[in-house]
Ligand SMILES: Cc1ncc(C[n+]2csc(CCOP(=O)(O)OP(=O)(O)O)c2C)c(N)n1
């Protein structure tokens with residue numbers, strides 16, 4: 001192609017995506033994006049994965065992005081295509097996933113006339129995207145695409161929406177690949193302030209009961225950050241806990257790792273958060289699922305917060321020292337300074353002995369007896385039987401998600417894909433598909449609930465079409481278990497509309513889509529069922545029947561303090577007062 | 585943190601003068617439950633590239649800190665200045681105040697307007713439109729007095745503000 005030839009807007013989109021190194025686009029066509037689909041048809045460098053619903057295109061792009069660290073790309077049409085994508089965009093916003101979502105729009109002269117399949121996409125996505133554009137001139141398209149990728153991946157990552165009217169896709173303009181990428185004013189602070197980092201190191205060296213509270217920011221910072229965290233943990237001897245989003249940054253069986261904290265976190269992690277004298281928050285955001293009752297949250301600690309997003313600092317919890325910057329870089333500086341000052345791990349013997357006491361409660365423990373299969377055990381065995389393959393695990397939302405976080409062990413970042421902030425049922429299957437596209441040789445498993453899986457069940461067809469050997473492991477308790485659990489604990493066991501009635505025969509459903517179906521009826525069939533799943537080289541859906549009324553513990557009820565953890569069934573009350581019921 | 589007493593803060597926000605910026609800012613305030621007491625916006629650059637938005641808000645200090653951090657995070661926002669925290673600054677507001685009446689009330693309206701340096705910018709035999717400018721309190725006071733002499737309606741600009749001294753933001 002001649003350097004200065006004019007291209008159509010659609011060709012510019014494809015050329016810019018190619019220049020940006022994009023290999024895969026997840027999408028669904030429609031009238032307002034036909035020119036882009038036509039341009040797509042005439043090239044071979046970018047692969048298009050046709051989903052069955054636009055929400056799934058976005059979750060698939062999230063799975064792609066979270067399992068690789070690259071920007072995920074989505075292409076959908078105007079109107080219903082864009083509105084269907086909104087849940088996925090919001091999910092990516094809440095969980096800081098870098099995406100570029102291209103939406104078609106009616107031609108510019110029809111905007112504002114309630115034209116067929118017109119919707120105000122930039123208006124609708126304004127507050128659920130990191131940034132968005134309505135591109136009204138073809139000549140601007142190239143620059144906007146490059147800028148959008150920069151914004152999506154820099155600072156705190158997030159989804160960027162580019163709405164392109166159909167005439168803009170058809171008109172011609174010159175495209176030149178920009179020499180620099182960036183944005184004229186959006187320049188997030190990457191490097192943490194050294195004086196503050198020094199102060200942090202001194203606090204850490206002096207602490208008697210320190211804890212490193214880590215989150216998804218470490219994963220977003222890149223795999224090196226996880227390595228640096230492990231180094232810092234070793235140097236300081238401090239215990240480490242992780243949020244749901246951060247699982248994998250520390251090896252699950254590392255002696256200094258206390259497991260996940262928060263509402264369904266381990267007893268030792270939450271007790272250590274409560275009793276520490278120094279909390280170092282690294283790329284986490286003091287989410288309400290983590291803090292529990294704010295006025296009782298870690299009452300006697302000094303707090304350091306490292307975050308790339310200034311608005312996360314002092315939002316719900318006031319901290320003593322804030323360091324704004326990329327957590328990977330800050331960790332590197334912390335380690336350098338620790339070494340330069342010749343600090344040795346403090347004497348943490350008393351602290352570790354306290355922790356050992358809490359650990360001895362074995363709060364994630366369960367007792368599998370007889371034929372009735374406990375969901376925890378099903379997931380534990382799935383972990384044990386697949387761990388050598390280093391699988392990528394996605395989840396839906398509910399009890400199974402929390403049991404997966406508790407029972408499945410991760411050793412590396414980018415292996416755990418779950419909807420944390422928005423809690424989107426229907427996330428797991430498309431996310432697994434996106435991860436499988438990005439990692440063709442990997443074992444990708446969606447740990448699902450029988451209710452959640454039905455929210456994007458149509459994506460079975462996508463996996464079949466692209467021969468993606470995705471596995472779905474349905475923890476089938478015939479209930480929207482997490483809803484039922486709250487009804488049991490808060491609403492007198494009145495199970496209003498939480499029973500999963502009229503379930504399909506999942507094995508037959510799998511077969512209808514060209515998948516293999518496996519039924520695990522009870523504990524006796526568990527290992528054989530998992531083996532059958534692993535033995536098949538195509539996609540498999542496992543319907544694993546588990547105890548219907550199991551509850552997920554430990555649990556810190558909304559609005560309760562870390563020290564008021566419910567460890568067992570017997571600790572519950574069955575009904576709560578109105579203030580408590582109002583909490584989410 | 586949210587139970588501290590509220591403070592009134594005047595924020596000056598420099599933004600890219602592009603479509604949707606104002607909606608972004610206003611939407612942020614409504615989505616996160618922050619208060620807007622007054623809002624003004626206008627292009628302030630020679631090349632129409634930058635607009636200046638002045639927002640008067642109120643909230644406890646931690647909320648004000650959050651508002652600023654949240655605004656700062658928006659991609660088209662160049663800078664957010666908390667003029668109240670920065671110290672001495674000038675705040676002005678302009679109002680057009682319509683008063684109708686005859687006889688003694690009409691004379692009294694003119695006399696009060698003179699004290700407030702409000703200028704009549706439209707006159708009929710039965711009414712005046714006064715232009716008054718100054719601090720919010722002064723404009724409030726003027727309007728309150730006009731109520732007693734036949735106030736009909738008011739249009740206000742909201743606050744614009746700028747830091748004192750020779751420096752630009
Ligand atoms: C889209 C969406 N709708 C509703 C909810 C509320 N919700 C949270 S968990 C849950 C039940 C999930 O049931 P299931 O998938 O069977 O998982 P389980 O809890 O039984 O493991 C519901 C309805 C949600 N998180 N997402």
Ligand SMILES: [Mg+2]
Pocket residue numbers: 398449450451475476477478479480481
């Ligand atoms: Mg269920």
